[in-house]
Amino acid sequence: MTGEERRDPLASRPPRTARPADDRMEAEERPPGLLRRRKLLGRGFLVAMALLLTINVATAVRERGGEVAAATFGMVADGLRRAAQALPGAGEVRVYRAGPVRWLANRVIGPVRVGLQVGHLDAGSQPDELATLRYSTGGHYAGLDEVSVNAAIVDALAARLRARGAVVDVLPATVPPRYRADLVISVHIDSNPDTARSGYKSAHFWPARNPRELQLKLQVDRAVLKATRMRDDDANVSGNMFEYYAFNDRRFEHTVDRGTPALLVELGYLSNPDDRRLLEAPDALAAALEDGIVTYLTSMGRVPDKW
Secondary structure (H helix, E strand, O other): OOOOOOOOOOOOOOOOOOOOHHHHHHHHHOOOOHHHHHHHHHHHHHHHHHHHHHHHHHHHHHHHOOHHHHHHHOHHHHHHHHHHHOOOOOOOOOOOOOHHHHHHHHHHHOOOEEEEEEOOOOHHHOOHHHHHHOOOOOOEEOOEEHHHHHHHHHHHHHHHHHHOOOEEEEEOOOOOOOEOOOEEEEEEEEOOOOOOOOOEEEEOOOOOOOOHHHHHHHHHHHHHHHHHOOOEOHHHOOHHHHOOHHHOOOOOOOOEOOOOOEEEEEEEEOOOHHHHHHHOOHHHHHHHHHHHHHHHHHHOOOOOOOO
């Protein structure tokens, strides 16, 4: 080797292979920890879905008080009910549930339960706290007794709802303490010395004990007024209707639980000839009430659309 020949120190190194441009760009664009973040997002999504399922089941348990679920799941159901009562928005008129979640919630609650009170039935057996109502036996006019008409309508309505698979409790004037159900309808008929007075009216307790009572009244009123063509007698709703004893859980023990929507209906006047003709066909009035109840239960997501 002559002195003029100089050896390139890099000549003995293997040539480098150039990385494709696409690989270089992908490596430059990928932020550090991307894979870890994706895993965290995936896990967060699963946790959110599990939480949503738990919230909806707990809300369903709260709507029925947890009595059915508690028999199946014991302390778990009670914990879900308590958690649901503390949730933001507890008591909303409607909770949206996707199909499978709604199905699961309704399975936890069990079959639909409806309480139908025959107004004034067995009033003489009222407990001591309601002793002043023992002589409240209902209206009488032209040989018709209100209690008999109330009972005929309730029997027809109970048969219709049972045919749909609902559990129906026919209740007398005395309601079991803190009675719970999906809803309660108290059936009454009015009477007045003025035979020209006619029409249908209804009332939940005032102020409403839960938001669902507003929805129940809306759906039942619409159905009855549409089917019967009776006059809307809402202007004659009395203070006794707004403070109906069977819904007054703040004052009495033998009442409907405040979480159960309850509605008192006055299905016309015994003293009015036109209303009396309608009252002589109890199944038609029962069909109107049934339509309102089913519409309400559907709007609550409690039953399928074609129940």
